[in-house]
Amino acid sequence: MSVGTRTPTGRPSGTAPGAPPAREDAPDPPAVGPDELPDGLVVADERGRVVCFNAAAERITATPAGEALGLSLERALPLEDLEGRRWWRLTDPYDGLTIRTRQPERNLLLPGGREVLVSARYVRERPTGPVRRVVVCLRDTEARRRTERSHAELIATVAHELRSPLTSVKGFTATLLAKWERFTDDQKRLMLETVDADADRVTRLIAELLDISRIDSGRLELRRQPVDIAAAVDRHIQAYVAAGQSPDRFRLRVERPLPGLWADPDKIDQVLGNLLENAVRHGGGTVTIDVTAQASPREGEEAATSVTVSDEGPGIPEESMNRVFTRFWRGSKRGGTGLGLYIVKGIVEAHSGVITVGRAASGGAQFRFTLPVGTPAYLL
Ligand SMILES: Nc1ncnc2c1ncn2[C@@H]1O[C@H](COP(=O)(O)OP(=O)(O)OP(=O)(O)O)[C@@H](O)[C@H]1O
Ligand SMILES: [Mg+2]
Secondary structure: OOOOOOOOOOOOOOOOOOOOOOOOOOOOOOOOOHHHOOOEEEEEOOOOEEEEEOHHHHHHHOOOHHHHOOOEHHHHOOOEOOOOOEHHHHHOOOOOOOOOOEEEEEEEEOOOOOEEEEEEEEEEOOOOOOEEEEEEEEEEOHHHHHHHHHHHHHHHHHHHHHHHHHHHHHHHHHHHHHHHHHOOHHHHHHHHHHHHHHHHHHHHHHHHHHHHHHHHOOOOOOOOEEOOHHHHHHHHHHHHHHOOOOHHHEEEEEOOOOOOOEEOHHHHHHHHHHHHHHHHHOOOOOEEEEEEEEEOOOOOOOEEEEEEEEOOOOOOOHHHHHHOOOOOOOOOOOOOOOOHHHHHHHHHHHOOOEEEEEEOOOOOEEEEEEEEOOOOHHHO
């Protein structure tokens, strides 16, 4: 707690003088000190001198309260608008329009160019009377900026990812239309196959982006039902074998008994599909899948199921392990879009599970996710 951050009356800042007395039977409202507020709070008295400068304001402005208290608002908070104009001169709370009671939230600059969101309230004893206090609220924009930046990056990457397959679709169809007669059937087939594969890529990318937007906005909906995860893994293996992979490429080990698992079967399929695809595409050798019972990662629940997918490929370099779950990260040129593991992590976490990456005994990559039983509340 910093010195001098109390209001002069020592009254909690939410209680205005002259506020109606609390009802007898109502419990006393908790006394919230200015330093407990998550946002910066600066209060100036009727002469415009700073009388309160809370801890968050110190942090946001990098000015100790001791220096700010007693200064004029303009000196304690030398805010400028984005055109470089002094904000307090512009708004003039004390001598400006007497009907004004507040300043809406605005993006302003502190010295050094640091951005803050500022809103203010002019407290008057009576409407249009002189200003008794100016209460200023400061909010850090760093976190908001960061999300805005990451959205802008996402859009740029998405546009780039969509452009290359579409360029190929456009290029091949245009060539075929213009010079249809000049190609042999084999050449035409090859071109149409490429167009087909690229169209699939665009469709898949768009489906992945929709998943990402649901994950990022917390709107990923789970339709939980009992899931036999060992059977689900087996189905994936059978699909690979049917598609031409050798059955020796996969080894499934299931430790029984397994606790029951309530999860969204489609989403769990997506997780397994991505991890197995990565092991087959980026890894090598035999892909081993271990399904075991585990202690739950969630407190107050004992059981969980964990699935470990290990391969004998090159593995993931130690220095990249903390990046594999970020979107668009791919280790080599051979990678896909780099969204698979980001989505996997989003789905596992939506199930209150955890996922980790490590090195298999054979040196390959090893991904392990653990899902709590997840019995819906109405069955407990
Ligand atoms: N089993 C593995 N062995 C080696 N490297 C892997 C393995 N799994 C993933 N990686 C590396 O991690 C990167 C990111 O994987 P991720 O699944 O997120 O994207 P992707 O497979 O490249 O594309 P997408 O899954 O979106 O089609 C891959 O590009 C690859 O370099
Ligand atoms: Mg992948």
